Amino acid sequence: MSGRQGYDVVVDVDAEGDLGHTDLNDDLEFHNSTFDTNPTRGGPKVAPDQPSTFGAPPSSSSKRYLWSITFYQQFFALDSAALLLRCRSALYPRANFLDVLDGNPDLYGPFWIATTVIVILFMTGTISQYLAETGKGHFAYDFRLLSGAAGLVYGYTLFIPLGLWGVLRWFGSEGANLLECWALYGYGNLIWIPVALVSWSPLTALNYAFVAVGFGLSATFLIRNLYPIISATDAKISRILLIVVLVLHAGLAIAIKILFFAHGSPAAKDGTQLPDPIGDGNKDAGSVVRMLLRV
Structure with a gap:
């Protein structure tokens, strides 16, 4: 066979003619597949970058969690370092305050700042009244100053941001967040602490200057x-909203000046001791002050 090429194959066969152990079934074991098993069964899946809702916990099986203390604890969970950083950023703003909050607004700072402003307004307003009535008989503390300060500061810090948030949501602003509005106005009150501490002097023009500086700094911070x-x-x-914010904030500044740091006001038994701030000879503001304090 001249056109064929042959191949020689050598096979090693044992004496019994067995080619090797080929029974594979004896060495294999089969198990049920676990590919379809959910490893997280029994626990909720949490997306790490899932946006949080208005203060709602990640999972809540109870419909009454709003009435539990643990729901509100998350808004007051703030350490001293973070609180000092936010206070410093409110007094010396170098960046947007919402960036400082970093998506974690709190109510701890706004509450204690507002409370401190109320106490200091009562103390310095009483000192201003005492200096105005020195030598005019027995001096009596007027605790309407305290209730007036609480109503003014708490009311402004609570309801103005709430109303602003509602209007913004009504007009379709998706970036409006109620907690951030409360935190913004709450930390914005911080400037009134030093203003109240230095506005007790009997120098009316100096007091107006201090209040004007406080209004300018806090209004700039808010806007x-x-x-x-x-x-x-x-x-x-x-x-329109920016103008309304400025007007309401100016109203707060004027109320602080007139109610707490005008001589003889608001504790004066008559309105004759009020200064004439606009120079038109009309000193009937005492009746207006007394009316406001009765509300």
């Missing part, structure tokens, strides 16, 4: 941080 949120609405609406 700077609220503008990105308010500007998300219609241009006309945003301008």
Whole structure:
């Protein structure tokens, strides 16, 4: 066979003619597959970057969690270092305060700042009244100053941000967050602590200057941080809201000056001791002050 090529194959066969152990079934074991088993069964899946809702816990099986203390503890869980950082950023703003909050607004700082402002307003307002009535007979403390300060500061810090948040949500601002609004206004009150500490002097012009500085700094703080949120609405609406924010804040500053640091006001038994701030000879503001204090 000249056209064929042959191959020689050598096979080693044992004496019994067995080619090797080929019974594989004796060495194999089969198990049920676990590929379809959920390793996290029994526990909830948590997305690490899932946005949080308004203070709601990750999972709540109870419909009454709003009435539990643990629900509100998360808004007061703030260490001293974070509190000092936020206070410093409110007094010396170098960055947007909402960036400092970093998506974790608190109510601990706003509550104690507002409470401190109330106590200091009562103390310095009493000192201002005492200096105005020195030599005019027995001096009596007027605790309406304390209740007036509490109503003014707590009411402003609670209801103005709430109303602003509601209006922003009504006009479609998705960036509005109620807790951030409360935190922003709460930390914005910090400037009134040093203002109240130095505004007890009998020098009316100096007191007006101190209050004006406090108003300017706190208003700048509010507008700077609220503008990105308010500007998300219609241009006309945003301008109106900015003006309303400034007017309401100016009302707070004027109320602080007139109610607590005007000579003889608001504890004066008559309105004759009030200064004439606009120089038109009208000193009937005492009746207005007394009316406000009765509310």
